Amino acid sequence: MKLFEYQAKDAFAERGIPVPKRRVCETVSQAVEAVAEMGLPCAVKSQVLRGGRGKAGLVKLVKSSAEAHDYAEALLTGPLGAAHGVKKVLVEEAVDIARELYLSITVDPQAATALILACADGGVEIEELARTAPEKIIREKVDIDTGLLPFQARNIAYALGFDADGVKKFVPLLESLWAVFRAKDAELVEINPLFVTGSGALVAGDGKLVIDDNSAFRQGGAEPSREYFDSDVAYEAAVEGIPYLQFDGDISLMCAGAGLTTVVYDLVNYEGGSVANYLEFGGPNYKKAVRAMELCLVNDPKVILIVTFGTIARADIMADGIAEAIAKLKPRCPIVACIRGTGEEKAVETLKAVGLEPLFDTEEAVRKAVALAKASTEDKTSTRSGGRS
């Protein structure tokens, strides 16, 4: 789970990483108050999970209280904020910036270590850096059990060009960031940019903290909260534990098996169709067909495409669930089903009994779904009476 900047900075501050003086605000009046407290100029930053906030106009250095008021209003009550789902802004004191650095900790799956990445050119996305100037990225592998050793922190500090005084500030900061990485079961901790101020102090300009979902049970069991998702249905799926991605096309994917669902997504695109949502109800969720179809129907899809090839996720049990879902939810759109694997003979009988024509070939099922979606676009009235296929 990716946390908001203000949450990442709170976690940083707890471990002693210097962060700017700041306040989280949910209303314009709170923001105006916070600006008065921080003094002018100061930064007003929308709290959204997407990257590239600067380019999208979602952060701004404001120079007057009128500007602060208008900008906070645009983010919290205006169309700009609404377009990006802004619910909170962070008002932050301005920092006297002399240099910007990049610093992050992630894992190296091949070496089976943690991996620290640093770069003397901060403020740019690491993807961009990896592409344009890979030689500028400083890498240090860290044994996850031994932990970060001071010499490793010094390796990075000197490579970043710090003088002796700067090294004395950088080493403890990196040790604190390491502590955050381990304590929070992070997939990624990132400070980008890490500011070096005119007086040589270090300050975390931004903060990114992505907590490993598989560690949620030992991270206080953080329940998913609506603000982390881009739609209600994506949030409901997460609560249910069903992998779900929101798109805006015609065909709802209700598939089982992560790899297979991804390939069905590709095949729909190859065939010129478009996906309304990616939903994977395999693994532990294979008995949740009713809930899965309910989530798909929220998108009012033109077609529901069901493709499975399961082992433990038994075909016959999934077919029972699909039959129950159809009886209960009475979907108006056509359903294309291709269910194979353990118990498929019985599954075929079940699906036929509820009026479906089960298919056995994934590509054929995809082509049929795309054709039905196109037919539905061309003649909307016929879908209403066309029934299922």
Add this chain to the structure above:
Amino acid sequence: MSIFIDRTDRVLVQGITGGEGSFWTKHMMELGTQVVVGVTPGKEGQSVEGVPVYHTIRRAVAIKPANAAMLFVPPRFTKDAVFEALDAGIKKIVTIADGIPLQDAIQIRKAAISCGARVVGGNTSGVISPGLAMMGMFPYWIERVYTPGRIGVMTRSGSLTNEVTAMVVRAGFGVSSLIGVGGDPVPGTRFAEMLPDYQADTETDAVVIIGELGGTMEEEVADAMLSGVFKKPVVAFLGGRTAPAGKRMGHAGAIVTGGKGSVKDKIEAFEKAGALVADRPRMVGDLLAKIMEAR
């Protein structure tokens, strides 16, 4: 000869008394796998499919020596279970757990490397040599997928393995040994680490790699081909070619991060190394037919 597991291996099952553990123990034995002993803390004295159960691996192997461990253990206890197997000197370990904490996975892989052991998984169906033996949970009775033959398969996905392997069989081939490395960002064993085994295996003519977006395992296979470590033909099928940037597609490992892991890069690497890349599952069978005809 088969890869990783054959009928001479003596398999210990951790979590043997659970629903999945007992169900798949039965099937592993039916296929011909030698399951000699089981472990579930608190359940010593019971037996599953005639296999005696002990509290700990130490007690189990003192009476029934084993050289391989199959884990049906929930993700949060997987690190403990893998270390228990390593502590007993077991060098072949398969874990199916889906949801192993990322930093645990790093510790598991590191420990396996330092013990000279091989941990396959998590988030996998396991390892199978059709007609011979398996560690894991494959519906080997579905003949249009699990037909014995001379094509090696390595995969990051269970459901896609069924889909793609069915196309291998449809084209008239069968499977020698199939290794599911799993869909996690930090698998215990990586594709390229199994290639020397496939190279040495006299019963494997070619290898199918079922990969997807995320990570660099496919690129490592291409490197092994270029450096001459692996010389047999490779057909690759990759999921997530049209996946949007920054989205995690199903598997925890299926995401492009830090500019690495796009399917485009993987295809480029494979093509440079002389592997054939299939656009669609069906093409895997067609490409194999083309290669084998040319040989």
